Amino acid sequence: MPYYRIAKTAELDLLFNWLEEQLRQLRAANPEHAVLLNYLDQEYKRAEIKLTLLETVLALNDPNFEKRADKLSHDLSRYIVPTANHYVAGLQCQGPHGRQVRKVLLRLCQRLRLDWIEDILTCLHRDMAVLAEYRGLFAIPVFFGPPYLLETILEVPGIYHEFGHSVFARDEVFRQHLSTIVKTHFAQLKQQHAPISPDQKALREKEIDGAAASWGALWLAEIFCDLFASYVCGPAYLASMVDLGRARGFPPYTLASNSHPPNGARVMVSHFALSDQQRQHPTVQKIYAAWQNFTNSFTPGQDYRLRCSEELLKSLAQEVNTLIAQHLPNVPRYTKTPTDLVAARHVQAGISLEDLINAGVSILFEAPDEFANWQKSARLLIA
Amino acid sequence: MSLLGFMSVKLDKQQTLLERLNEALLMVQSESLGRAADLGFNAEQIRAAKETLRDFVSRLREKLDKDKGGEELSVVVARILEGQFELNEWLEELAKLETQLAQPAPLPPASIPTLEAVLAILDEELTAAFNQLYSH
Numbered sequence: 001m002p003y004y005r006i007a008k009t010a011e012l013d014l015l016f017n018w019l020e021e022q023l024r025q026l027r028a029a030n031p032e033h034a035v036l037l038n039y040l041d042q043e044y045k046r047a048e049i050k051l052t053l054l055e056t057v058l059a060l061n062d063p064n065f066e067k068r069a070d071k072l073s074h075d076l077s078r079y080i081v082p083t084a085n086h087y088v089a090g091l092q093c094q095g096p097h098g099r100q101v102r103k104v105l106l107r108l109c110q111r112l113r114l115d116w117i118e119d120i121l122t123c124l125h126r127d128m129a130v131l132a133e134y135r136g137l138f139a140i141p142v143f144f145g146p147p148y149l150l151e152t153i154l155e156v157p158g159i160y161h162e163f164g165h166s167v168f169a170r171d172e173v174f175r176q177h178l179s180t181i182v183k184t185h186f187a188q189l190k191q192q193h194a195p196i197s198p199d200q201k202a203l204r205e206k207e208i209d210g211a212a213a214s215w216g217a218l219w220l221a222e223i224f225c226d227l228f229a230s231y232v233c234g235p236a237y238l239a240s241m242v243d244l245g246r247a248r249g250f251p252p253y254t255l256a257s258n259s260h261p262p263n264g265a266r267v268m269v270s271h272f273a274l275s276d277q278q279r280q281h282p283t284v285q286k287i288y289a290a291w292q293n294f295t296n297s298f299t300p301g302q303d304y305r306l307r308c309s310e311e312l313l314k315s316l317a318q319e320v321n322t323l324i325a326q327h328l329p330n331v332p333r334y335t336k337t338p339t340d341l342v343a344a345r346h347v348q349a350g351i352s353l354e355d356l357i358n359a360g361v362s363i364l365f366e367a368p369d370e371f372a373n374w375q376k377s378a379r380l381l382i383a
Numbered sequence: 384m385s386l387l388g389f390m391s392v393k394l395d396k397q398q399t400l401l402e403r404l405n406e407a408l409l410m411v412q413s414e415s416l417g418r419a420a421d422l423g424f425n426a427e428q429i430r431a432a433k434e435t436l437r438d439f440v441s442r443l444r445e446k447l448d449k450d451k452g453g454e455e456l457s458v459v460v461a462r463i464l465e466g467q468f469e470l471n472e473w474l475e476e477l478a479k480l481e482t483q484l485a486q487p488a489p490l491p492p493a494s495i496p497t498l499e500a501v502l503a504i505l506d507e508e509l510t511a512a513f514n515q516l517y518s519h
Binding site for chain 2 (some may be wrong): 050053056057060062064065067068071072074075078081082085129130131132133134135136144162165169217218221222257259
């Protein structure tokens with residue numbers, strides 16, 4: 001007798017009853033999340049049909065179907081975990097502040113024409129991240145962020161990076177194009193060398209292959225998100241990246257983790273992504289100088305120079321700007337230069353978040369003594 | 384800016400694919416063993432299930448043979464290439480499966496283990512990634 005399978009299925013049955021009840025209660029408590037709950041109900045019904053199928057398979061008591069029953073059971077467990085951990089728990093703990101941030105994010109998505117996003121669940125208890133995809137759906141992302149997110153100016157641009165993950169994951173075209181740029185770059189690099197011995201050539205090719213291999217799907221996703229954020233919020237994202245790179249003092253040319261390219265490369269692409277006019281603006285030059293002052297005390301190693309050459313980063317930046325304009329023509333590019341100080345001092349209600357954080361960056365870099373007071377009044381404009 | 388976002392997307396894509404294939408294999412196997420009606424599957428569902436599997440096998444064969452296609456099959460291909468069977472044996476086996484799945488006749492039960500082996504690789508990879516994200 002397949003005791004374990006029968007017991008496990010009985011437990012799944014109990015979990016499904018629990019989940020159904022939670023979804024019912026959450027619908028009553030969260031009328032503003034009707035769209036999200038409709039999607040959760042839809043997926044629940046699909047999974048429930050699968051649970052009935054599993055019970056039917058087990059009732060056959062045919063050893064030929066044991067493996068199939070196990071796979072159905074795995075599928076159901078893997079449905080429950082993210083649904084319960086992220087959505088049920090997230091809805092249960094989303095307080096008034098989370099709901100306020102949700103509104104800000106929904107308006108942001110509307111402005112950026114990320115039209116596929118219909119509702120957002122916010123969980124403000126950890127570093128920024130977005131669960132962009134749930135059971136093939138991109139309509140109901142979960143946004144994670146720190147509870148103080150909207151109290152800052154330099155962290156807010158990270159929101160645009162996170163929504164870049166939704167853009168990147170939804171359309172394979174971005175990964176394909178960036179991957180081609182990387183492959184072409186390193187293939188060309190193999191051709192460019194002075195006459196060397198076969199041993200030296202083999203060693204050099206091994207190093208180049210190693211550098212190319214670091215540009216896997218993870219790095220491509222992260223660099224795309226940096227470029228997407230630069231595209232939609234301009235100089236403020238560069239300032240945010242400079243802050244990210246400097247705040248913890250981590251060496252800019254060293255890998256901080258396997259998931260992200262080194263900070264040096266990330267700041268550089270964020271700078272390359274800006275228009276010539278933006279890059280030439282004195283405030284942007286000041287922001288970038290703050291980065292260069294920091295990096296001057298570090299020397300990029302051969303490994304970094306091979307992996308993250310300026311030439312490659314420039315090509316990636318140009319490609320992403322072109323791809324977004326081609327594939328998402330309604331997504332607005334932030335083409336403004338940093339706000340002049342007079343205008344930045346007098347930001348008013350109705351200002352977009354992108355304009356507000358760019359004004360904040362102007363104050364921060366041009367009149368830092370005024371920043372604390374400015375921020376107090378500007379914070380009230382984020383609605 | 385966390386790994387969670389990237390990993391969850393990767394996981395979701397793998398999970399969606401695997402669920403579709405698991406369900407299709409159950410339907411096709413039930414027909415092979417003469418038990419489709421017992422599980423409530425009709426001819427149209429089985430035809431669609433065969434098409435789902437055939438399309439997957441075809442993409443896998445293409446990826447193995449010419450390294451063409453998306454990222455989703457890269458892991459399976461890497462594991463197949465590391466395995467004890469020669470690439471040619473896999474290509475022949477997959478070509479045979481593709482032909483069989485295109486037929487209206489039930490898939491011979493002897494062909495089920497090949498499909499199971501491929502799906503087992505996807506399942507193992509998904510479980511490993513899932514545990515990485517949700518382990519306790």
